[in-house]
Amino acid sequence: MTNPNPTAHEPDFDAVTGQSTTGHSWDGIRELNTPLPRWWLWTFYVTILWSIGYWLVYPAWPLISSHTTGFFGYSSRAELTQEMQALEQRRDIQAAGLKTASLEEIKSSPDLSRVALARGKASFAENCVGCHGQGGTGAPSYPNLTDDDWVWGGSLKDIQTTIQNGIRWTQNADTRMGEMLAFGRQGMLKKDEIEQVVDFVRSLAKLDTAKGANLAAGKTVYDANCAACHGEAGKGNREVGAPDLTDAIWLYGSSREAMIESVHNGRAGIMPAWASRLDPVTIKALTVYVHSLGGGQ
Amino acid sequence: MSSNAVIPDEDGPLFAAAKKVYPQRVKGRFRRIKWALLAFCLGVYYFLPFVRWDRGPALPDQAVLVDFERRRFYFFFIELWPQEVYYLTGLLILAAIVLFLMNAIAGRIWCGYLCPQTVWTDLFFAVERLIEGDRRDRIRLDSQGWSASKIGLKATKHFVWLMIAWWTGGAWVLYFSDAPTLVKDLATFQAPFSAYLWIGILTATTYVFAGHMREQVCLYMCPWPRIQAALTDSDALNVTYKFDRGEPRASVKQAAQLKAAGQPAGDCVECKQCIAVCPTGIDIREGTQLGCIQCGLCIDACDDVMGKLGRPTGLIGYDTLKAVEARACGTPPPALRLIRPRTMLYAAIIAFVGGAMLYQLATRAFLGMSVVHERTPLFTTLKDGSIRNAYTLRIANKRSEERPVAITLDAPMGTTWEVVGAQQTADWRPIVVIPPDSTLDVRLFVTMPQPQARGPSQMIQIKAADLSFGENASVKDNFFAP
Ligand code: SF4
Numbered sequence: 001m002t003n004p005n006p007t008a009h010e011p012d013f014d015a016v017t018g019q020s021t022t023g024h025s026w027d028g029i030r031e032l033n034t035p036l037p038r039w040w041l042w043t044f045y046v047t048i049l050w051s052i053g054y055w056l057v058y059p060a061w062p063l064i065s066s067h068t069t070g071f072f073g074y075s076s077r078a079e080l081t082q083e084m085q086a087l088e089q090r091r092d093i094q095a096a097g098l099k100t101a102s103l104e105e106i107k108s109s110p111d112l113s114r115v116a117l118a119r120g121k122a123s124f125a126e127n128c129v130g131c132h133g134q135g136g137t138g139a140p141s142y143p144n145l146t147d148d149d150w151v152w153g154g155s156l157k158d159i160q161t162t163i164q165n166g167i168r169w170t171q172n173a174d175t176r177m178g179e180m181l182a183f184g185r186q187g188m189l190k191k192d193e194i195e196q197v198v199d200f201v202r203s204l205a206k207l208d209t210a211k212g213a214n215l216a217a218g219k220t221v222y223d224a225n226c227a228a229c230h231g232e233a234g235k236g237n238r239e240v241g242a243p244d245l246t247d248a249i250w251l252y253g254s255s256r257e258a259m260i261e262s263v264h265n266g267r268a269g270i271m272p273a274w275a276s277r278l279d280p281v282t283i284k285a286l287t288v289y290v291h292s293l294g295g296g297q
Numbered sequence: 298m299s300s301n302a303v304i305p306d307e308d309g310p311l312f313a314a315a316k317k318v319y320p321q322r323v324k325g326r327f328r329r330i331k332w333a334l335l336a337f338c339l340g341v342y343y344f345l346p347f348v349r350w351d352r353g354p355a356l357p358d359q360a361v362l363v364d365f366e367r368r369r370f371y372f373f374f375i376e377l378w379p380q381e382v383y384y385l386t387g388l389l390i391l392a393a394i395v396l397f398l399m400n401a402i403a404g405r406i407w408c409g410y411l412c413p414q415t416v417w418t419d420l421f422f423a424v425e426r427l428i429e430g431d432r433r434d435r436i437r438l439d440s441q442g443w444s445a446s447k448i449g450l451k452a453t454k455h456f457v458w459l460m461i462a463w464w465t466g467g468a469w470v471l472y473f474s475d476a477p478t479l480v481k482d483l484a485t486f487q488a489p490f491s492a493y494l495w496i497g498i499l500t501a502t503t504y505v506f507a508g509h510m511r512e513q514v515c516l517y518m519c520p521w522p523r524i525q526a527a528l529t530d531s532d533a534l535n536v537t538y539k540f541d542r543g544e545p546r547a548s549v550k551q552a553a554q555l556k557a558a559g560q561p562a563g564d565c566v567e568c569k570q571c572i573a574v575c576p577t578g579i580d581i582r583e584g585t586q587l588g589c590i591q592c593g594l595c596i597d598a599c600d601d602v603m604g605k606l607g608r609p610t611g612l613i614g615y616d617t618l619k620a621v622e623a624r625a626c627g628t629p630p631p632a633l634r635l636i637r638p639r640t641m642l643y644a645a646i647i648a649f650v651g652g653a654m655l656y657q658l659a660t661r662a663f664l665g666m667s668v669v670h671e672r673t674p675l676f677t678t679l680k681d682g683s684i685r686n687a688y689t690l691r692i693a694n695k696r697s698e699e700r701p702v703a704i705t706l707d708a709p710m711g712t713t714w715e716v717v718g719a720q721q722t723a724d725w726r727p728i729v730v731i732p733p734d735s736t737l738d739v740r741l742f743v744t745m746p747q748p749q750a751r752g753p754s755q756m757i758q759i760k761a762a763d764l765s766f767g768e769n770a771s772v773k774d775n776f777f778a779p
């Protein structure tokens with residue numbers, strides 16, 4: 001029989017493995033004593049020493065209202081600030097060419113346009129996608145920037161002006177202005193007149209019209225109320241942001257109901273003036289980027 | 298019963314200190330072959346980076362260059378791009394099968410003559426012999442206490458070793474940058490830190506492996522001897538002690554006595570020269586074994602002894618197990634079977650893989666194109682109702698000249714296309730110019746009128762035609778419509 005409960009002072013060995021035991025025994029099962037290997041122990045001690053060095057050189061201990069800063073004065077926030085500054089500096093070097101070059105020059109120079117497109121793309125993602133969508137695809141009442149239909153003009157200059165001054169952005173003196181009146185709500189047109197003019201406009205765009213629509217009456221209403229802005233042929237006028245009514249693109253939808261609503265309530269989309277938020281170089285880059293999306297003129 | 302009994306460890310200690318091997322100088326056929334191969338291999342390794350190869354002004358003129366910065370690999374007339382790294386797979390397969398074939402024909406030729414571990418260790422042995430003397434001198438030197446002359450000899454040896462190791466590391470980094478420029482930069486301490494770091498690492502490995510670990514690398518670290526053991530067969534030539542030349546082994550005098558008494562005696566005179574010269578310190582007379590790298594030096598040593606005694610040489614020699622066994626039984630040895638199923642199979646695989654790689658290389662495309670369809674938006678409706686899709690084309694020019702490439706489409710009638718930033722030619726083909734040895738991303742707008750633009754999608758083919766070399770590339774992609 002093996003001694004079931006040896007005292008701690010009496011070294012005890014397991015008969016099968018020859019290994020010493022801890023002297024503990026539970027239900028007759030004894031625990032082998034397997035000390036840590038020496039190398040492990042030393043590694044452990046070294047890590048403890050190392051941690052002391054770590055406390056000293058890096059921020060480590062919380063104090064009442066702050067913390068120990070360490071000999072290196074390191075902080076990850078300071079590191080981030082520094083890296084961001086370095087990044088800004090690098091970007092400024094790249095953007096230096098954009099500052100002086102004209103929009104046309106930027107567009108035709110492969111080097112400048114590469115920088116402008118990259119910067120424009122990043123800025124677009126930060127500022128514009130909220131309304132115009134990823135890639136400038138737009139949404140109902142937010143213009144699609146990839147097509148060839150421009151309410152306010154699609155040349156480089158036009159795009160730049162729009163971005164800078166915004167649309168109906170009253171804080172900006174040079175903002176783009178134009179008004180689609182609420183013809184129905186303000187009592188300028190009666191319900192049947194609105195339906196007539198809508199059918200007439202639909203005929204211009206080769207959309208289907210209501211059965212038996214009186215297009216002649218619609219034209220009379222159109223000439224008296226709409227032609228001033230949208231033009232006699234319905235081709236629109238970019239000076240006042242009056243869209244072309246003859247093409248396949250309808251910012252507010254091309255259903256009869258949507259068009260009746262437009263005439264009844266009027267439309268007045270707003271775009272902020274970015275001159276107060278973005279620097280001129282970024283606006284140039286955005287201009288070139290938007291122009292490159294496919295619709296630039 | 299006492300519980301204090303310690304069960305003794307029956308298997309003995311798990312560790313035995315390595316015995317130092319003191320290989321003796323040897324002269325002969327295999328030693329000469331080994332010197333020649335050593336000079337050749339080291340010559341290639343140390344001087345190849347300086348060989349020039351003209352690839353035109355735009356590309357580096359180093360014959361063998363791994364250019365990480367521009368992501369190219371150059372080997373004389375071959376230039377590989379990162380996406381062609383599968384050639385490496387082919388090379389690795391070839392390397393493995395060539396090793397198998399070597400092994401099936403004549404054993405560990407690789408280990409004995411060509412492996413870097415063997416070559417550098419051989420060089421380090423030569424240095425050691427030159428400085429500390431031959432086997433006996435070295436054994437005596439190591440058993441002596443420290444003296445000024447011993448310190449001098451040891452210091453000289455380690456210094457020369459370190460110099461060789463350093464040169465080895467130095468040559469390594471030259472494969473990764475323009476060699477002459479890098480040498481100058483290294484000498485003036487202008488080279489990048491990574492260059493010094495790698496020189497340091499390779500200096501250390503060379504010095505440790507070739508100077509200190511030597512045969513232990515082969516015995517304990519290298520997987521090849523294990524694989525080798527499974528690959529060899531009784532038809533393969535191996536360095537063999539020909540026991541058919543008689544046993545027991547006895548000195549000349551004893552042998553004469555035995556013979557006089559009408560008893561058998563072998564040719565081996567138990568001089569142990571074969572053990573003395575062996576770089577791994579083993580006794581080949583115990584048979585083919587893992588420790589034998591088959592360098593052939595024991596053949597030279599034994600031939601020398603046999604020659605002096607006037608007995609036929611070749612007591613140790615390249616032979617097959619079958620032949621030795623046949624002679625031992627007194628039957629004529631079978632002819633050497635170089636052509637047997639195993640070697641045929643290896644040769645066939647080598648021919649197949651090698652042929653496939655050569656074919657790939659010969660028909661390698663120098664113009665490549667891939668396309669990504671714009672996702673936002675998938676398509677755009679234009680004023681006149683036509684539909685436009687946008688694509689990004691990545692065109693790769695693998696030649697060292699700038700090349701104009703015309704973009705055309707296979708698409709329904711009435712489709713028009715435009716490449717941003719391209720010149721148009723008279724026949725309406727947009728032309729983009731791809732810089733030498735690079736890729737260019739361009740944006741392609743494809744517009745299809747109604748009713749050709751059928752939704753939800755149809756296949757179109759985009760084609761790139763190189764105007765200067767007449768090469769073509771094409772890709773298929775979808776054209777989406779509402
Ligand atoms: S055993 Fe390995 S390291 Fe040694 S010579 Fe052969 S391949 Fe080289």
Ligand code: SF4
Nearest residue numbers: 575589590592593595
């Ligand atoms: S036994 Fe002979 S062939 Fe094998 S390693 Fe030693 S010297 Fe070389």
